Amino acid sequence: MKFDKPSISHTNMEQFDEQLKLLDRKLLQLEEGADIGKIREFIHSIEEHPSSNIHAAQAGQTISVDAERLAQLQHVASELMVGSTRLNDVNERLRQEIADSCGQGVLQQLNEVTARISRTISALQEGVVKTRLLPLQRLFRRYPRFVRDISRKLNKEIDFLMVGEHTELDREMIDKIDEPLVSLLCKAAVHNIESAEERQKAGKPRKGTLLMKASRLDNEVEIVIADDGKGRGSQDIDTVQAQIRQLQGRLDIDETPGKGTTMTIRLPLSSATVRALLVRLGAEVYAMPLQQVVEIVRLRPDEISTVQGRDVCVIRETVLPLVHLRRALKIVAKPECETNARMLRIVIAEAEGRRVALAVDETLGTREMIVQPLGEYWADVPFVSGSTIMGDGKVAFILDMASISAEGGA
Numbered sequence: 001m002k003f004d005k006p007s008i009s010h011t012n013m014e015q016f017d018e019q020l021k022l023l024d025r026k027l028l029q030l031e032e033g034a035d036i037g038k039i040r041e042f043i044h045s046i047e048e049h050p051s052s053n054i055h056a057a058q059a060g061q062t063i064s065v066d067a068e069r070l071a072q073l074q075h076v077a078s079e080l081m082v083g084s085t086r087l088n089d090v091n092e093r094l095r096q097e098i099a100d101s102c103g104q105g106v107l108q109q110l111n112e113v114t115a116r117i118s119r120t121i122s123a124l125q126e127g128v129v130k131t132r133l134l135p136l137q138r139l140f141r142r143y144p145r146f147v148r149d150i151s152r153k154l155n156k157e158i159d160f161l162m163v164g165e166h167t168e169l170d171r172e173m174i175d176k177i178d179e180p181l182v183s184l185l186c187k188a189a190v191h192n193i194e195s196a197e198e199r200q201k202a203g204k205p206r207k208g209t210l211l212m213k214a215s216r217l218d219n220e221v222e223i224v225i226a227d228d229g230k231g232r233g234s235q236d237i238d239t240v241q242a243q244i245r246q247l248q249g250r251l252d253i254d255e256t257p258g259k260g261t262t263m264t265i266r267l268p269l270s271s272a273t274v275r276a277l278l279v280r281l282g283a284e285v286y287a288m289p290l291q292q293v294v295e296i297v298r299l300r301p302d303e304i305s306t307v308q309g310r311d312v313c314v315i316r317e318t319v320l321p322l323v324h325l326r327r328a329l330k331i332v333a334k335p336e337c338e339t340n341a342r343m344l345r346i347v348i349a350e351a352e353g354r355r356v357a358l359a360v361d362e363t364l365g366t367r368e369m370i371v372q373p374l375g376e377y378w379a380d381v382p383f384v385s386g387s388t389i390m391g392d393g394k395v396a397f398i399l400d401m402a403s404i405s406a407e408g409g410a
Contacts, residue, residue, distance in 0.1 A: 089391035192229035
């Protein structure tokens with residue numbers, strides 16, 4: 001399903017590109033061997049090209065922008081975010097290496113400039129994301145007829161309700177979520193909701209109710225499809241689950257026999273970025289989507305048990321399968337990367353209704369990341385859903401928490 005070109009404020013993309021090139025040149029200079037003179041030169045160059053040079057058009061000046069150009073702007077903003085991350089890493093390394101009083105004064109200035117650039121780039125990224133948002137109404141308005149046609153063909157009486165049509169989502173994700181939504185609506189109308197005669201015999205109103213509700217939750221969009229049917233009809237949805245996982249989302253299903261089924265989809269506001277928890281496995285760094293991380297705990301080795309040949313642990317009186325990520329991903333750690341700590345670092349994650357404990361070597365904090373799709377060469381790598389570029393320029397894989405949870409057997 002395709003939509004019209006979005007209308008956004010006219011912004012000079014060439015100016016963004018120049019900002020990116022300037023930042024990249026300075027970062028390379030710093031990485032090649034920073035000294036106080038170069039740091040001062042960098043600070044002066046930033047002050048001569050302040051972030052305030054990026055001007056939005058005055059209110060009311062809007063133009064129709066081709067989707068490809070909008071994608072290019074998204075790419076520029078993403079590259080600026082990567083550059084900002086690299087700048088923060090260089091700043092941190094310099095802070096650790098320079099201890100003299102003169103150097104500390106320059107570092108304070110660099111910290112201020114770094115913070116200013118980070119705030120500006122975050123605002124730019126947020127603005128770009130907002131320009132790509134479209135109301136779900138453009139998608140939802142076709143569904144009443146779809147449900148009506150199904151009910152007529154099956155001789156069922158269905159009252160279809162929609163709430164939250166004005167909730168916004170990234171235009172690309174709207175295109176891709178259409179097919180999963182149609183599949184779930186079809187399953188609810190065909191398999192979940194009974195015929196009028198069956199409902200009457202069960203003491204229910206002859207007319208079944210099917211609700212589709214969308215709402216915004218922080219940086220996520222939640223879409224709920226609920227019915228008052230028999231509550232045991234949502235089977236064979238592996239294809240839908242896979243489609244939603246590709247969008248960095250998740251699908252939870254709650255069925256109550258005789259009462260109905262609630263299918264809840266949660267999607268990031270945009271597929272371009274993800275807030276992630278960084279973890280170290282051996283010498284490599286991986287990212288876990290933060291929306292699927294429940295908590296981080298520490299366990300003693302003697303708190304791990306084996307049940308039917310699988311490791312498990314007990315977290316708050318709940319037995320969870322334990323997956324040793326380094327082992328699952330077949331990562332061979334170098335001796336200097338081996339973890340000899342008495343306490344194990346455990347990340348509790350949940351995906352598609354399954355909760356699992358994941359053993360990692362180290363947690364490295366959270367970070368906003370640009371999601372890069374996997375190329376054909378990496379498409380078959382298990383337990384991985386995407387990649388991102390780190391501050392040091394290296395590539396880190398984004399873990400597929402759903403497939404890892406399934407591996408745990410919860």
